[in-house]
Amino acid sequence: MVAGGPAAPAELPDSSPLITRLEIAPLTVRGRRTSGQGVQALDIRPRQLLLEIWKATTRYSFVNEEWMFGGRNGRNSISDAEQLLCIMYPGYQMAGMGFVRPDETARDVAEALAQLGDCRQIPHVMVRTLLDYMERYSDEKGNPSFAGGSYFQPERDGEELTVEQLELEVVDSFSMSITLSLAVLGFVKELRPTVRRASWQEEMNALETAAAGRLTAAMVGTLRSFTVRSFTAESEDGRELCDLVNVSGSSQENVLYELRDALAQVRASLSELTMDVETPSSEVMEDDTQLFECGWTWGITRDAPPVEVGTASRVSHAPGVAEAKVSLYFTLVALDGITDLFSDRTKRLNLITPEQQGLARALRIRLKLAQRYWATIARFGRNRWALEEIPWRGRQPENEGTETDYESLLATSITVEALTTEQSIRDVDIERVAKILEQLARRGRVTGRARQGELAITLHDPGIRIELTGAETLGPPVAWQVADFSTTLLKSVARTAYITRDSVLRDRLVTLADQIWSQHLQRRQVAAGPNAMLWDNIGNVFNPGDAVNPGDALASDEWAGTNPSWYFTERVMESLVAVAGISEIAPYSKRLADLALEMLTEADHLHACELLRQSWSFAVPTRTQLCGIETNLRRAREIRELQPATAIAILQKALRELDALALARWA
Template identity: 45%
Template structure:
């Protein structure tokens, strides 16, 4: 990619530091106001790169890189930066912990009334939401890792005491977030003849096959998922009866704690478990976000640092089971059949008869995540790449939008999601999602990281470059948000609204992408089997010619081998060492060695003719 993730991340850190620290103090809240999600997103703009990338570590003052210190100069020096983060993390954890000790995961200002004239009630503003659970898992793990390493550099007892207190608060928040995710998981079972069943069968039946045959085949394909879901024992979803195989079903996460969800029995100190009101049906947007957060629970860093205790590991295992089953379910539905995949039939239609390119993106995100974990074939990746390209075109990301273009509404104001069940406590609420472009980019770079075919990978990286140019154009150029996101009016002329404050919602997702791009750039380049074979053939010829030179060339007194031949020998030894992992580089070394050997041969022949 033409992207420079390290430089871009440093620029984002510089902008985020300047925006966050105003008038000598930390400023919470951006465009969406201050709430448990927005404030977590603001912190993650700093904590996520520091947790995932060794070159961005802030927990060891003596090892902080010079360019990192230059980018964060507004926050202080290598010693003051971790102290400031300690203070800010403490503010966040204490602000979103209730008097009863229960961590707070409310949506707050991110909740909007479906009717602009209605006013959301205080009880609704305090409802827990899956986005907050997911963000809190990532933030709490990053915080625990930061505190565990930073403690080793601290000698002052008051700071060490603060670290211990924050570890307890972060661990409690992590536990409560996992319990919240367990209580937000849902299984929606329905009769094939019901509207939801007919909608699902229409989605998977891309060839016009007899409905009865499709139904029987789909039941057979979903049998492993059904069996796994039937064995769930804790959290919501465990009460659903899936013994009746005549029923179809879908699984995933709803927007908040499911209505009448049972408490999760755990010895962990998480305070009282609140009652839920969320409808007992999965939402694509919240399912995708839940899966992203849950995957951090078994990351390499989490395992190496031992960030989970035994009781938390039990919760994590329950979540991983749901993660695996949900991935398998949506991959089965999205890639069903031998002809056109349902995923390729854009836009995706949900079981409640709603359709949108955003829903296609949600299903694609789960398919890509599943393919990443299963190291899928390039045939599947090629078809997914076509879907990603089509979505980029339809959303006017890599095509120019025209006045009055409906797809522009996906970017601003965004796609509204009805929070069914919220009307029990007040007016119906909606959740507006406007991260289409950056979510598409994240899935594109994920797919590119597992592509083994050079052409497929180049295709995906080219698409990623195009989407990145679009996102860079949406960067704020002035005001408090300068250097951050999101200003869609820079790209779409129909959007007249200009924003002064940053969207931490969008900016944090840009940071996630940049971290993924940085991690991908550290992996070994693709290895073409044909190129490896060709390199071995060239190496064989070069080594044979070198052996001839060593046999025929006269030795200089005091030397076992002439300097030029020694250089050629070293180059060929290096080529043999790296030929399997970097065949193109090995080829370059072999080419140079062959040219040097040819020059020696020509010089020898010329000398013979002169005699």
């Protein structure tokens, strides 16, 4: 779940299972400066940091018994959802951070959310706040709305967007609403058994109905924003695609032949598209001389047909104006939201209704199709991937720069998600992805110092501008500003570390995550003022003199007086959840596993020899010791594959005890 918009350590309780290593360079942290020379080791505790975000969010948002919406860029359906997800998302994504059942709420969770009340009041405050959100972003007929509002910007300074343009629905809002609606539906389902009061039951029923309707509408909007666009190899788009993947300097004919062969499986999958939403013509599926691309554009495509669903009265089917041209950014945004539809929690709580199942299946087909297409394009090439050519080649040579660096990151993120679905993941592929992420971190000045006036700074401030082609039919040209390079990078690094079990490669990725956090993201946290411990203080990373336009920069102490950026705070929260997820998968070292097997073989042999030599008439301590050794050997054999280092430690103890018995016999 990622959405777009304008840019803008206490001790961990023993109950927390998620601790990841972090190395942090000397800098001021919460009012103190780290000591020592060079890099100092520090533990990043995702749970504790998320609890701090909760405390800061509720302190800023819940004033005088009322939730105050709005941030740095004003109110809209996306910003308000980001503000709510800063609370809701970790609550269901991470074990031990739930606050639905009062009797099961952890003490540190209750303390972090104490601004909302006690353990029994917290859920009911959130019910009322979530219901307020659902009602505000619905039209007079009760249909959910997904307008971009204040996140839209005019392409040219001095122009003003029309009301019709501000009300345009955007993929970011669809994706964010899918995630928020699922969080709400699960929240209500788990809360209902604990509620007895009739008035509260009515509020929860209203919230559940509104969330289900919003989920359906968001799924429909996401479907209507998907597109498959075909073009000939001789067209401008065809030449650009061939140029993008041709990293070896092959002839145009060879590239076209290999590209068509690589995309054959994706082309065959186009026939699986259902619901008649931007279904490609038979010419694209049958004529392999036609090139194509698939994914999501920024909003509902022009002339997109309506989608028939059981709750059609809850879906407005607004006419689309977006040009049917794929955007990597909006494709990744859509994929993140769709993925939440198929999470373990969604399945366990049965959050998808029968009438939504058809929409979910159609979205899953598109998810797999887009992932497979862009992963194929990114990994095209025999000796070198197209993705390894950084930056990706722009539409014009002069465009190769920060914008294509960002597109390289987006393509890498999609490739990582595609790798997670493959049955056999090769560490050699993950290592290549790791190299790309390391290079992007350096080029984007996330892990290195920026020079004054360097263009890489624009990746973060003001960010990349995406033209929303088609919106100009209702007024002046419209742009969408994105400045989530560093958070997207950290999330991709964490996801890559999650899918590898190679201990060396995993440690390398964790080290990169450490650097991204300590050298960039942590420094952007506001240190003082009403929005303390929230984001975004970009001036603390790039000094005013570093900016391309120094006059546009704020001094570091001025950020404390500005409103928080829910856009960036939500993405920091999401990246921390991804970092915490690394701990769910144990690392694996074949070298250690093989060593443990060799040690186990020797220990088994020595133990068997002792059993042959010893008599059961011997002293009880000796017999007890041999039984204990046998138990340890059995334990080491059971965990050798999953925890080889632990198995080695157990075997070392067993071998020392066996050697002590041998020495005692010869003494």
